[in-house]
Amino acid sequence: MKPSLYTSLSPALLPLYDVSSSIVVIIDVLRATSTIATALYNGARCVIPVDSVAKCIEIGRQIDGITAGERDGHIAEGLEHGNSPFEYPREFVAGKTLVLTTTNGTKLLHMALEKGAQQIVTGAFSNLDAVCDYLTRKAQPVVLGCSAWKDRVNIEDTLMAGAIINRIGSAFDINCDSSKMAETLYKDAKKDLYGFMEKKRASHFIRLSGYGLQEDIRYCLTSNAANVLPVYSEGKLTSDLTI
Amino acid sequence: MKPSLYTSLSPALLPLYDVSSSIVVIIDVLRATSTIATALYNGARCVIPVDSVAKCIEIGRQIDGITAGERDGHIAEGLEHGNSPFEYPREFVAGKTLVLTTTNGTKLLHMALEKGAQQIVTGAFSNLDAVCDYLTRKAQPVVLGCSAWKDRVNIEDTLMAGAIINRIGSAFDINCDSSKMAETLYKDAKKDLYGFMEKKRASHFIRLSGYGLQEDIRYCLTSNAANVLPVYSEGKLTSDLTI
Numbered sequence: 119m120k121p122s123l124y125t126s127l128s129p130a131l132l133p134l135y136d137v138s139s140s141i142v143v144i145i146d147v148l149r150a151t152s153t154i155a156t157a158l159y160n161g162a163r164c165v166i167p168v169d170s171v172a173k174c175i176e177i178g179r180q181i182d183g184i185t186a187g188e189r190d191g192h193i194a195e196g197l198e199h200g201n202s203p204f205e206y207p208r209e210f211v212a213g214k215t216l217v218l219t220t221t222n223g224t225k226l227l228h229m230a231l232e233k234g235a236q237q238i239v240t241g242a243f244s245n246l247d248a249v250c251d252y253l254t255r256k257a258q259p260v261v262l263g264c265s266a267w268k269d270r271v272n273i274e275d276t277l278m279a280g281a282i283i284n285r286i287g288s289a290f291d292i293n294c295d296s297s298k299m300a301e302t303l304y305k306d307a308k309k310d311l312y313g314f315m316e317k318k319r320a321s322h323f324i325r326l327s328g329y330g331l332q333e334d335i336r337y338c339l340t341s342n343a344a345n346v347l348p349v350y351s352e353g354k355l356t357s358d359l360t361i
Numbered sequence: 362m363k364p365s366l367y368t369s370l371s372p373a374l375l376p377l378y379d380v381s382s383s384i385v386v387i388i389d390v391l392r393a394t395s396t397i398a399t400a401l402y403n404g405a406r407c408v409i410p411v412d413s414v415a416k417c418i419e420i421g422r423q424i425d426g427i428t429a430g431e432r433d434g435h436i437a438e439g440l441e442h443g444n445s446p447f448e449y450p451r452e453f454v455a456g457k458t459l460v461l462t463t464t465n466g467t468k469l470l471h472m473a474l475e476k477g478a479q480q481i482v483t484g485a486f487s488n489l490d491a492v493c494d495y496l497t498r499k500a501q502p503v504v505l506g507c508s509a510w511k512d513r514v515n516i517e518d519t520l521m522a523g524a525i526i527n528r529i530g531s532a533f534d535i536n537c538d539s540s541k542m543a544e545t546l547y548k549d550a551k552k553d554l555y556g557f558m559e560k561k562r563a564s565h566f567i568r569l570s571g572y573g574l575q576e577d578i579r580y581c582l583t584s585n586a587a588n589v590l591p592v593y594s595e596g597k598l599t600s601d602l603t604i
Contacts, residue, residue, distance in 0.1 A: 127514060130373050134512055269377055271370060273538045295516045298561045302549055303542055318541045 121259045123290035125279045125297040128266040129226045135261045137235040143249060143282070144230065144240045146223025146265035147274040148322045149201045151348075152338040153186075154218065155245040156203035158357040159344035161212030165355040167224040171196055174219040184211070187219035191325055194219065202334050203244070203344070222265035227350065230263060238350035243278060243311070243339055248347040250285045260290065262297070273303070273320040274339070277311060280304025281341075311339040364502045366533035368522045368540040371509040372469045378504045380478040386492060386525070387473065387483045389466025389508035390517040391565045392444045394591075395581040396429075397461065398488040399446035401600040402587035404455030408598040410467040414439055417462040427454070430462035434568055437462065445577050446487070446587070465508035470593065473506060481593035486521060486554070486582055491590040493528045503533065505540070516546070516563040517582070520554060523547025524584075554582040 122140075126132045145151060154165050168174045171187065171194045178185035178198075186199040193200040201220055218224060223240075230238055236258070241249040253260055262282060264275035280300035283292070287301060307314035312335065315323040326335055337343060346357040365383075369375045388394060397408050411417045414430065414437045421428035421441075429442040436443040444463055461467060466483075473481050479501070484492040496503055505525060507518035523543035526535065530544065550557035555578065558566040569578055580586060589600040 127370065128374060130377075131371060131512065131514070134373075269374065270537075271374070271539045271542070273542060276538075276542060293562075293564055293567070294513075295510075295519075295561075295564050296514045298563065299514070299516060299519060299542070299546055302561070303545060306545055306549065318538075318545070319536075320541065321536055321538050324536070 120289060120291040121257055123260045123262070123283070123287065123292050123297060124294045125262040125264065125300050127264050127271045127276060127296050128269050129229055130269040132226070132229055132233065132263060137230055137233050137261050139236055140259040140261045141237045141239065141253065141256060142230040142235040142261045142263050144223060144227045144238060144263050144265065145242065145275045145278045146220065146226070147242050147278050147338050148326060149203060149334060149338055150218070150220040150223030150265065151240040151242040152244045153201055153203045153206065154240050154348050154355055155242055155344040155346055157206040157211050157216050158348055158355070159346045160206055160208040162206065163213055163215050165216045165218055165348065166353060167227050167355060168217060168219045169225050169228045171219055174217050178217045181215055183215035183217040185217050189221055191329060202331070203337055204334065222267060226263055226265045240348040240355060241278060241282065243281065243341050244344040245346055246281055246341045248345045250282055252347050254286050254289050257289070267322060272322055273315060273318060274322060276300045277304050277307055312336055315339070363532060363534040364500055366503045366505070366526070366530065366535050366540060367537045368505040368507065368543050370507050370514045370519060370539050371512050372472055373512040375469070375472055375476065375506060380473055380476045380504050382479055383502040383504045384480045384482065384496065384499060385473040385478040385504045385506050387466060387470045387481060387506050387508065388485065388518045388521045389463065389469070390485050390521050390581050391569060392446060392577060392581055393461070393463040393466030393508065394483040395485040395487045396444055396446045396449065397483050397591050397598055398485055398587040398589055400449040400454050400459050401591050401598070402589045403449055403451040405449065406456055406458050408459045408461055408591065409596060410470050410598060411460060411462045412468050412471045414462055417460050421460045424458055426458035426460040428460050432464055434572060445574070446580055447577065465510060469506055469508045483591045483598060484521060484525065486524065486584050487587040488589055489524055489584045491588045493525055495590050497529050497532050500532070510565060515565055516558060516561060517565060519543045520547050520550055555579055558582070
């Protein structure tokens with residue numbers, strides 16, 4: 119029998135799924151999980167996801183890490199860096215620890231953790247193949263967790279769930295309309311994800327392009343630009359190739 | 362300025378939207394809101410939606426109404442009738458009152474009520490045009506409320522939201538990814554809604570066709586078979602053409 123796969127389109131829907139026996143993929147395409155993959159790909163020692171700015175500052179000070187994060191799309195007050203993958207090139211981030219807090223992605227990760235997820239990894243288009251390879255190799259139940267925007271379902275995280283399902287769905291038993299919808303949406307969009315987001319006037323597209331961040335959007339919709347697998351263990355995300 | 366339109370894909374997401382200044386359209390295509398439209402179209406005096414089987418029995422006794430409803434797709438214990446639109450032809454239902462409780466739709470209606478919705482109507486493909494005409498005529502903010510299945514997003518309610526948006530979306534200001542996704546899904550499916558549900562193996566399609574209810578599904582996906590507007594007021598849904 120194939121393992122199950124479900125898609126939770128919003129953190130508010132995560133309680134509906136049994137994460138305790140599942141690998142949970144945290145998806146926050148714009149931009150937390152794209153940035154996490156990028157920082158690790160560029161040699162960061164680890165990323166510590168935290169759910170508040172205060173904790174970010176505290177831990178950053180204790181371990182001499184880079185404090186990073188945003189609230190509502192801007193660098194959060196008191197932090198040194200933001201949530202753009204372009205802020206973390208190899209020459210800056212290699213060997214360092216990033217302490218990261220974001221509006222949606224890191225919050226969902228902590229939610230999955232509190233609910234006893236068996237394993238947590240993070241996924242974005244940046245590391246799509248790494249996530250797919252891992253999920254097929256493990257052959258365990260999967261919950262794709264979209265971070266959404268303050269619990270409101272968003273297009274880009276749904277597209278990322280759809281991209282995973284489009285590639286490896288046949289290896290899973292999918293009795294989940296959200297997953298079917300995500301894959302259908304992805305098939306519509308896959309030829310030009312950026313153009314799709316622009317044409318649909320996706321809320322996050324409007325928000326970020328309003329800040330002049332079109333290049334961030336473009337990068338975050340590019341497959342496998344930072345193809346590592348961020349795995350959560352003991353408070354840290356590391357690029358673990360051995361699990 | 363155009364009024365806003367949002368789509369809530371699950372009752373668990375309804376709290377994210379301001380219903381107090383909105384018309385809320387309760388959507389439960391399979392089968393509550395299809396059956397409500399059908400019963401009223403066939404001359405039922407009114408439909409009283411209740412959120413528990415006990416209340417259904419109690420009110421049914423008090424007013425000598427038809428007690429109807431399902432739990433998990435079957436006639437609920439202690440009730441006389443189920444949730445199939447075919448149970449309510451004119452010769453049976455005309456002039457009568459239906460007291461109805463269902464797994465998802467009537468629960469969402471009461472949720473919208475508790476949250477102070479300005480106006481509640483119910484929508485299904487059966488009364489698609491009546492709903493669209495009403496919403497454009499009123500030109501007020503709208504929340505399309507999908508009933509889903511025990512809070513899990515489903516395809517058919519999303520398709521119905523998409524059908525409304527596809528017809529009248531241009532009259533509204535839609536900054537809502539769920540709405541964009543619903544319309545995209547509908548455009549993919551509209552040539553053959555039944556075939557789409559079947560091909561995607563929609564969870565409710567599997568569930569109801571497992572009970573041999575293919576004709577119910579076919580009817581519930583047919584546009585304007587019972588084109589009235591059920592409007593909620595003082596505990597009752599009536600087909601009110603004057604509002």
